[in-house]
Amino acid sequence: MDSKVNLTPQRKAIYDVICESNNHPTAAEIIENLKENGFRFAYGTVYNSLHYLTEAGLIHELKLGEGSSRYDGNIDEHQHIQCEICGRVDEVFTEINGEWLEEIDKETGYTVKSHQVILKGVCPTCQNQ
Amino acid sequence: MDSKVNLTPQRKAIYDVICESNNHPTAAEIIENLKENGFRFAYGTVYNSLHYLTEAGLIHELKLGEGSSRYDGNIDEHQHIQCEICGRVDEVFTEINGEWLEEIDKETGYTVKSHQVILKGVCPTCQNQ
DNA sequence: TATTATTTTAGACTTAGTCTAAATATAGGT
DNA sequence: ACCTATATTTAGACTAAGTCTAAAATAATA
Incomplete structure (x- = not known):
């Protein structure tokens, strides 16, 4: 940096x-x-x-x-999940399995540089409504 | 459908x-x-x-x-990878491990409805240039 | 201080897409 | 076939998000 x-x-x-x-x-x-x-x-x-x-x-x-x-502002490696209902965005720290990325390298012939996962769901607050 | x-x-x-x-x-x-x-x-x-x-x-x-x-037009479950250099988009059929999604459910309290993975990399053609 | 490089500003402009009201097309009932 | 209701298309105005530009302001250097 x-x-x-x-x-x-x-x-x-x-x-x-x-x-x-x-x-x-x-x-x-x-x-x-x-x-x-x-x-x-x-x-x-x-x-x-x-x-x-x-x-x-x-x-x-x-x-x-x-x-x-x-x-x-959080630059640690992590992904995000967004609530379909209220739109709020939360962090997800459970990381994707590295083997998966290697598989893709093999499958596609690409050199994989980065991956981003966008999860959608219903947040705890919206579940109770 | x-x-x-x-x-x-x-x-x-x-x-x-x-x-x-x-x-x-x-x-x-x-x-x-x-x-x-x-x-x-x-x-x-x-x-x-x-x-x-x-x-x-x-x-x-x-x-x-x-x-x-x-x-x-391909509506089978799959993800995509895009070349950082030429912009082309290819399909990725190797699926993410289901356990990962369950983990996230636990970690965040969200009910996960969908996930999308966007991979970026360098395609075979652009690697040779 | 003079010169140069960097940053900010206002506002015009671009891109991708939405909205609206009128015109067309389609379908169902008699 | 004719009338009515519904769905679709059209042209073009409009919007949202962001980029670009040229001039003014700041900061850095000689």
Whole structure:
């Protein structure tokens, strides 16, 4: 990880919002949240910062097939599960079996570089309704 | 699967394009392809048809995090791998181990309904370049 | 201080897709 | 065949999410 990350005030504020949120916010939600904290950055700045932070490895971009990306301040290897009903996103730490990835390498001839698992289901809260 | 699927000429033409393509086309690619075959449908019709066919279970919509959905005429259970370099998408039939899904159920408290694995890598062709 | 590089800004623009109201086509009943 | 009801298609306006650009502001370096 590069130690020369240039954390401008804008990038820091955005990073903080992501880390303090516990629900994997979208860019729109981040902007909303910044506004509540008294910040109002240009759209370009927000998207640019999100790319920068992602590139720097400080956050992860989650593409769950919703039309907008979500951002995650937890950069440990993990996957996600999303509730079909309320939309909340939770972390999943049980990792996929490594053999499976090797199988795929053999089956497809691809050199597998990364995998992302998107789970959908019903969260505990929504189960009781 | 409902046997009363209303396959209008437009829907049939779109379905055929998807089935005859071997590279999981996007809506834009489908429209392009239709044009080459002499069809020119309204955008609304194409998107509406894609939803209808997906809903009817005749095709699958793939959201690989690219900004536009792809469509797949192969409705057998399988996953996908995409080449980071050329973008082509191939099928993966080696299935994930079922125990893994049960683990997640336990770990998260969610009732898991579906899972999608998006693999990224380098395809055989791009490896030789 | 002067120069250069980096970042932010506002706002125009793009892409992918949705929505709407009118026009067409299809199906069922008489 | 004719009337009515329902389903589908069409054109084009509209939306959401994000990118791009050129100018202004900051920061870093000589």
